[in-house]
Structure formats: C-alpha cells, structure tokens
Amino acid sequence: MSAERDVPMGADAATYADLMERNGARRDQIAAAEQRAAKARTSKANGHDAQPSSKAKASEIWTPEIVMTDALIATPPVRPRFVIDGLLPTGLIYLAGRPKGGKSLLALQMAVAVASGTPLWGRDVDAGRCWYIDIENARWRVHDRLTRAGIDTANVPSLAWSFDWNRGNQNALTAALDQMPVKMLVIDVWAKFRAPLDRRQDQYEQEGAELAFLAREANERSMAIVCVGHTTKSDIGDVYSQIGGSTAVAGGADALFVLRKEADDKRVLHMTGRDVADARLMLRLGDDLQFRFMCDADVMVSDEQLAYLRVIAQGAGFQSDIARALKVSSAAVSKMVPRLLEAGLVRRPMGVLSLTEIGQQIIEADQQ
Numbered sequence: 001m002s003a004e005r006d007v008p009m010g011a012d013a014a015t016y017a018d019l020m021e022r023n024g025a026r027r028d029q030i031a032a033a034e035q036r037a038a039k040a041r042t043s044k045a046n047g048h049d050a051q052p053s054s055k056a057k058a059s060e061i062w063t064p065e066i067v068m069t070d071a072l073i074a075t076p077p078v079r080p081r082f083v084i085d086g087l088l089p090t091g092l093i094y095l096a097g098r099p100k101g102g103k104s105l106l107a108l109q110m111a112v113a114v115a116s117g118t119p120l121w122g123r124d125v126d127a128g129r130c131w132y133i134d135i136e137n138a139r140w141r142v143h144d145r146l147t148r149a150g151i152d153t154a155n156v157p158s159l160a161w162s163f164d165w166n167r168g169n170q171n172a173l174t175a176a177l178d179q180m181p182v183k184m185l186v187i188d189v190w191a192k193f194r195a196p197l198d199r200r201q202d203q204y205e206q207e208g209a210e211l212a213f214l215a216r217e218a219n220e221r222s223m224a225i226v227c228v229g230h231t232t233k234s235d236i237g238d239v240y241s242q243i244g245g246s247t248a249v250a251g252g253a254d255a256l257f258v259l260r261k262e263a264d265d266k267r268v269l270h271m272t273g274r275d276v277a278d279a280r281l282m283l284r285l286g287d288d289l290q291f292r293f294m295c296d297a298d299v300m301v302s303d304e305q306l307a308y309l310r311v312i313a314q315g316a317g318f319q320s321d322i323a324r325a326l327k328v329s330s331a332a333v334s335k336m337v338p339r340l341l342e343a344g345l346v347r348r349p350m351g352v353l354s355l356t357e358i359g360q361q362i363i364e365a366d367q368q
Contacts, residue, residue: 083224085123089275091254092215096229096243115159121293128183129158135192168195190227204246211252317352
C-alpha cells in the first residue's frame, strides 16, 4: 500500500503523514531490538554468554545473611582483642595531626611496642608482626628515628617496612597480607596510598569506598590498620571536625586519633571511637623521639599546681610546710590546697596531705 493511497485528502493530510512516518520509525526500532535479542540467544547457545552488569551480577550471586535475635544471643560473636589494651583496637584507626606534629613518631612508637611485645605507657600489647608503609619519609630519616630511639633489629624482629606504593593498588595489599599476616599495619600517609581522586566524581563516595575496603580487611583479619593523615588549618568546630578530607574519613574509621601540639614537648592525644572510650591523653615528647604518658589531659595542671605537687611529694604534708617550702603566704596555700583536693590530685587522710595516684603519675612524668 503506497503512501499516496494511505494519506487521505483534506486539511489533516500533513498531520496524518507525519504520524505514519513516526510509526514506521518505531517499527524499525522494534525490528532492530528483535535482531539484537536473536543474536544474543545465538551467542549464548554457542557458549559466549554476554557479561551481565555488575549490579545485576551482584543481585544474582549475593544473598544477605539473616540472623534471628535468639540465635545472636545464644551464640555471641567473639569480640576482637585490643592490639594495645584500651588504646588501639582492631579495625581501622585514623590518626591525624598537623605537619611536623609528631603523628608519624606516635604511629612508629605504637608499631614498635606491638612488634616487640613491650607494654606502651603501662598498657599490655597483643604482640605480633607489624608492617609500616611509609610513603612520606625517606629511608635515611626513618633510619635516624630508629637510631635515636635506640631501636635495632635485635629489639624489633617483627617490624617490616615499605617505602613506596602503587597508589590505589588494593590487590597488592591483600596479596601481601595473605602471604604475611600482620597484627598492625601503618599507612603513612593515607592520601598518597589511596587512589587519586577523580574530580569529576563525588569525593565522599571515592574516599568512603577506599576506607571501607581497609576497614573490611582490618576487621576480617582481626588486625589494626592505622591510617596517618593531616588536620586542616582551621580551628573551627570540635577537634575531630578538623580532620582533612571529606566527612567519609571520620565516618569510615572505627576510631579517630587527633594529635595536637600544646607546647614544644607536649602533645594532647584526642581519642574517640566505637570500641575506645573518649579520652584526652597528655604526652611528652623526649629527645629520643619517644612519647611518654603524663596524665589525663582533663586533669592537666598548671606550673603553679605542679610546684605544689612537687613539695607534697617531697614530704610537705601540712599547709605550713608548703608555705615555707615554696616561700608563699599561708593565704595562697589555703586557696590552692582545696583546688588540688577537688581535682583529685591530692588527699588528706588523718589531716596529712599526700598525692593521689593521678598526682603521682604527673610527678613521675615530670621527672622523666
């Protein structure tokens, strides 16, 4: 049937002709689709099945596990051990700080403690092999740090090093961990370890995927992965909001550590996480590049308070003894002693002043 015979005469002839043209195009599309389907069936019959999309493939091969509450309570899962008791849990830990603030030194000190089985700040460690991927520092600088800290191969036989990395190579990491299981892995710095960011894609999604991979590896292998990173220059908001990168960094880690410089030799380690108690630890950095625990930063004392604690530790048990030792007025002592009692730094059994355990820790840290 020709187009001339199909198109009627009249005012609507042009509209009718356009409609027929559209329907013809639609019929061509349907025919092309049927040809592609037939070709796919032929290919499948010959054993050349087309690869399904990742989304369809995932939905076909994965089924979520469903656990009823009574079964969960009856067979509680085994809780992972701390790598450093009360300080470093298994999982993904993000340690951030300003450049030259000592975060790499702290990560190294933790790794040495775990590799050597030596308690850190009085905390027991779950000893095991450690792997330090240092993409930030040259070998000679690491050598100098180990030498100044008095560390050699005889002290730490289970500490391994890598000084370069093919960015974003997750397969290389899993293959290495399969061949060399470790208790603790340090990645310093994480920004040079993860795949480069694609500016055309969402930063949160990219960083979230990278951290999710590390968190999964850490938890499945019952190990601690410490990613070292930087904080921003801004002091706006709480200390954890100053961690560099997108919010995926703070949200993807099992624990967050932020190391802040308070003085030339003093740092405060802020800690929070799913398995660690919120805490602020006052640390002192020695000439040997080792951090020493001083006290809980919430009970940090001033120089004046420290002077009082020193003389009480030396035996000044009465306020008159303190006034003579410090050469201050009795009124000044009467104002300071109640503050020390309230802070839990001193006690007064039978009317004689003495240091509490916290006060004694502060004095011991001051003497080191």
